[in-house]
Amino acid sequence: MVKEVYLKAAIVDDSETDRAHLRSLLETYGNGIHIAVEEFHSGNSFLDKVKLGFDLVFFDIDMPEMDGITLANRLRAIDKDILIVFVTNLGSYALQGYAVNAFDFLVKPIAKEDVQRTIERAIERKREPDQRKILLKIHGGYQALLVSEIIYVEIRGHDLTFHATSGEFSSKGGLREVEEELSASRFARCNNCFLVNLDFVQAIEKDEVVLPNGRLPISRNKKKEFVTRFLEGIQ
Numbered sequence: 001m002v003k004e005v006y007l008k009a010a011i012v013d014d015s016e017t018d019r020a021h022l023r024s025l026l027e028t029y030g031n032g033i034h035i036a037v038e039e040f041h042s043g044n045s046f047l048d049k050v051k052l053g054f055d056l057v058f059f060d061i062d063m064p065e066m067d068g069i070t071l072a073n074r075l076r077a078i079d080k081d082i083l084i085v086f087v088t089n090l091g092s093y094a095l096q097g098y099a100v101n102a103f104d105f106l107v108k109p110i111a112k113e114d115v116q117r118t119i120e121r122a123i124e125r126k127r128e129p130d131q132r133k134i135l136l137k138i139h140g141g142y143q144a145l146l147v148s149e150i151i152y153v154e155i156r157g158h159d160l161t162f163h164a165t166s167g168e169f170s171s172k173g174g175l176r177e178v179e180e181e182l183s184a185s186r187f188a189r190c191n192n193c194f195l196v197n198l199d200f201v202q203a204i205e206k207d208e209v210v211l212p213n214g215r216l217p218i219s220r221n222k223k224k225e226f227v228t229r230f231l232e233g234i235q
Helices: 016-027 043-048 068-076 091-100 112-126 175-181 220-232
Strands: 005-012 033-040 056-060 083-088 104-107 133-138 141-146 150-156 159-164 167-172 187-191 194-197 203-205 208-211 214-217
Touching (some): 005 043, 175 187, 203 220
Antiparallel strands (some): 150 159, 159 167
16 A cells, blocks of 8 residues: 655745746645645745744745745744755856755746656655654744654643653644644544644554553544544554
């Protein structure tokens, strides 16, 4: 059985036409690869909604207000590991890309074959140990937490608790927002209060999921989907 792969990508480009072209190439990639795409018309609009659930980002270099190189430097101050792909028709900028550890470069007009090459490389990188991070809103600022460390996320009212291998971390927000941010990883709800990292599930016994740090109840309406998602990862 071929395991499907899910990637989450952001396109930042001031050209609506160029965004639409790249989005089409990404969303029709095929071969069992599902790519969810979000578009941003400027660097500032992207930074206003920074989500560290992205697997890779495509930055146009030649943009007004904030060029792609500046945007990449701003992003690197938050996340040093996210895959940055520069999109440009200005070859002279290529060397500057290495200063921010660029993953790849695409030259406009973008060819289907070039996108395929980039995605294939990104998939290989995705198979390596997960180094992506999620940004938690904490009192007075933010804190980055490795996605691969999260065992499960719990919500009580508007208070979130991230139970991780490195400890417990409190934050404000909604569980639905966290679920969307972690959609590219193996997380599933066992009930309305808990979002579980399926890679940490040791067993499912009747109406409980067994984790390294305890047991959580599985609700009747979530059980079928939860068990299905769990089994997909071990086939």
